[in-house]
Amino acid sequence: MAKLESTFLNMFLTLLTVTAISSLGAGVVYNLTKEPIAEVARQKQQRAIEQVMPGFDEYRRFAVMPANGQDSLIFFEGTKDGEVIGVAVNTYTNLGYSGLIKLMVGFRPDGTIVNYEVLDHKETPGLGSKIAEGFKEQFSGKNPVDFKLTVTKDGGEVDAITAATISSRAVCDALSRAFVTYEEVKKQQNQ
Amino acid sequence: MDQMKNFTKGFFKDNPVFVMLLGMCPTLATTSSAINGLGMGIATTFVLTMANIVISLIKNLVPDKVRIPIFIVVVASFVTIVDLVMAGYAPALHAQLGIFIPLIVVNCIVLGRAEAFASRNNVFSSMIDGLGMGLGFAMALTLLGSVREMLGNYSLFGHKFIQTDGILVFILSPGAFIALGFLIALINKVTKKV
Numbered sequence: 001m002a003k004l005e006s007t008f009l010n011m012f013l014t015l016l017t018v019t020a021i022s023s024l025g026a027g028v029v030y031n032l033t034k035e036p037i038a039e040v041a042r043q044k045q046q047r048a049i050e051q052v053m054p055g056f057d058e059y060r061r062f063a064v065m066p067a068n069g070q071d072s073l074i075f076f077e078g079t080k081d082g083e084v085i086g087v088a089v090n091t092y093t094n095l096g097y098s099g100l101i102k103l104m105v106g107f108r109p110d111g112t113i114v115n116y117e118v119l120d121h122k123e124t125p126g127l128g129s130k131i132a133e134g135f136k137e138q139f140s141g142k143n144p145v146d147f148k149l150t151v152t153k154d155g156g157e158v159d160a161i162t163a164a165t166i167s168s169r170a171v172c173d174a175l176s177r178a179f180v181t182y183e184e185v186k187k188q189q190n191q
Numbered sequence: 192m193d194q195m196k197n198f199t200k201g202f203f204k205d206n207p208v209f210v211m212l213l214g215m216c217p218t219l220a221t222t223s224s225a226i227n228g229l230g231m232g233i234a235t236t237f238v239l240t241m242a243n244i245v246i247s248l249i250k251n252l253v254p255d256k257v258r259i260p261i262f263i264v265v266v267a268s269f270v271t272i273v274d275l276v277m278a279g280y281a282p283a284l285h286a287q288l289g290i291f292i293p294l295i296v297v298n299c300i301v302l303g304r305a306e307a308f309a310s311r312n313n314v315f316s317s318m319i320d321g322l323g324m325g326l327g328f329a330m331a332l333t334l335l336g337s338v339r340e341m342l343g344n345y346s347l348f349g350h351k352f353i354q355t356d357g358i359l360v361f362i363l364s365p366g367a368f369i370a371l372g373f374l375i376a377l378i379n380k381v382t383k384k385v
Contacts, residue, residue: 006256014254018261022268029272036279044282122290126223126344126362163359 045090045104048117052106053078053088066181070094073181084109090119091178095170098122101131103174107182112143116175128167135161135168144179197319201327207300208331208371209378214300218332219367221291225348228336230288232329236322238273238295239304242266243321246309253310262305263296270295300328338370 004010049059056078063072074090088106095101101121106114116139118132138159149172150156151165160168207213214235221231245265253261274292277285285292295301304324309317340346343361345353360366 003251004254006254010254011257014252015257015261018249018253018264022264026268026271026275029275033275033279037275040279040282124223125221125227125290162356163363 044119048104048119049076049078049088049106051117052104052115053086054114056080056085059088064181064185066177067184068180069177073178075182075185086114087182089178089182091174091181093170093174093177095166095173096121096123097128097164097166097170098124101167101170101174103171103178105175105178107179109186110143111145111179111182112141113139113175113179115140116171123164123167127161128164130161130164131167131171135171139175144176149176149179194316194319197316198323201320201323201325202330203327203382205324205327206331207303207324207328208335209375211300211303212375213303214298214328217291217294217298218335219364219371220294222332222336222339222367223362224340224344224346225333225336226287227291228332228334229329230284231291231294232325232332234273234288234292235295235298235301235328236325238266238269239301239325239328240318240321241269242301242305243309243317244314245269246305247312247314247317250310258310259302259306262302262310266301266305267296300324335367335371335374338374339366342366342370 004014053059053076057080059076059078062075062077064075065072069092071092073092076088076090078085078088086106086108088104090102090104092100092102099122101123102119103116104119105116108114116136121129121131123129123131148156149158151158151160151168151172153160153165154169156172158168158172201207203210205211208215208218217231217235222228242262242265246262249261249265270292273295274285277288277292304320308320312320337347339361340348342358343363343366344357345351345355346357358366361370
């Protein structure tokens with residue numbers, strides 16, 4: 001079969017057909033995978049809540065606008081036998097090396113950090129990506145009231161990841177935002 | 192054409208990374224560890240093979256003057272499909288490799304093979320060519336990733352063999368250039384090109 005001539009009409013029709021078929025294919029796959037992808041995200045969030053707020057029966061979900069930030073934080077207040085045992089906060093920061101980082105952090109009612117889980121990040125693999133690994137251990141059991149949530153370089157108490165100070169700072173920023181907002185929420189609840 | 196030769200040329204004679212020096216951007220960016228290199232290589236192999244098959248099927252219907260945009264559209268569609276399917280059905284793998292998948296579109300090996308091979312050969316040869324080139328690329332990336340991980344983190348595939356921080360520069364971008372340069376020099380020495 002001879003090759004199609006490069007006339008205007010031929011070029012126009014071929015490009016149109018190829019792009020139409022490709023977009024159709026991508027669209028069909030998008031629709032097929034939409035539900036599984038949403039399900040994966042839900043499971044991830046659920047697992048993160050269980051990680052940072054162990055032992056709850058049920059939780060109440062509410063959104064709070066932080067004092068310094070463009071988007072609201074999602075709070076999951078966990079109770080066991082009617083008693084509040086803590087809160088999991090879906091927090092974020094824009095200070096990451098590659099932009100947005102989303103974390104789920106758990107606090108006890110007195111504000112002590114239980115743990116955090118990274119929900120989403122685009123940090124450098126092998127460097128900034130360590131925020132999801134050993135780096136987070138130093139936060140559990142610390143209360144930001146007497147544990148300064150900034151890296152040692154900035155006069156705080158957090159040991160930054162070697163060669164990933166920016167990512168470490170970003171995590172501190174996200175955690176402080178969650179902590180400060182949680183303190184505000186508690187103040188309002190006690191009134 | 193001898194299909195065996197067609198398959199193995201991607202590993203040594205025409206290796207995309209070590210001989211043709213194509214696709215340097217993902218090569219340097221994703222090889223900070225052996226597992227990342229391997230994952231990127233396998234994802235690229237899939238896209239390269241599928242794109243080669245489709246392009247050799249439609250090669251006679253594509254007017255010469257618009258062939259490049261059409262090849263790119265085909266490649267980009269496969270990358271989107273791989274990305275979505277992985278996110279939905281293999282979330283653990285996607286969490287590891289997710290950030291590299293969109294990079295496959297800009298990998299000039301894929302476009303290079305479409306232009307240099309698939310648009311001139313039959314479907315079967317193109318499929319073998321895609322597989323061979325893809326696996327050759329995967330081998331090169333795994334090798335480079337292993338070297339960088341061993342020097343930079345004292346570990347291989349995540350298993351640490353010296354319990355201390357490595358020579359950090361090999362994980363960072365300059366280390367990618369240094370390691371790649373020495374690897375190519377070594378390969379040229381062994382194959383007696385220099």
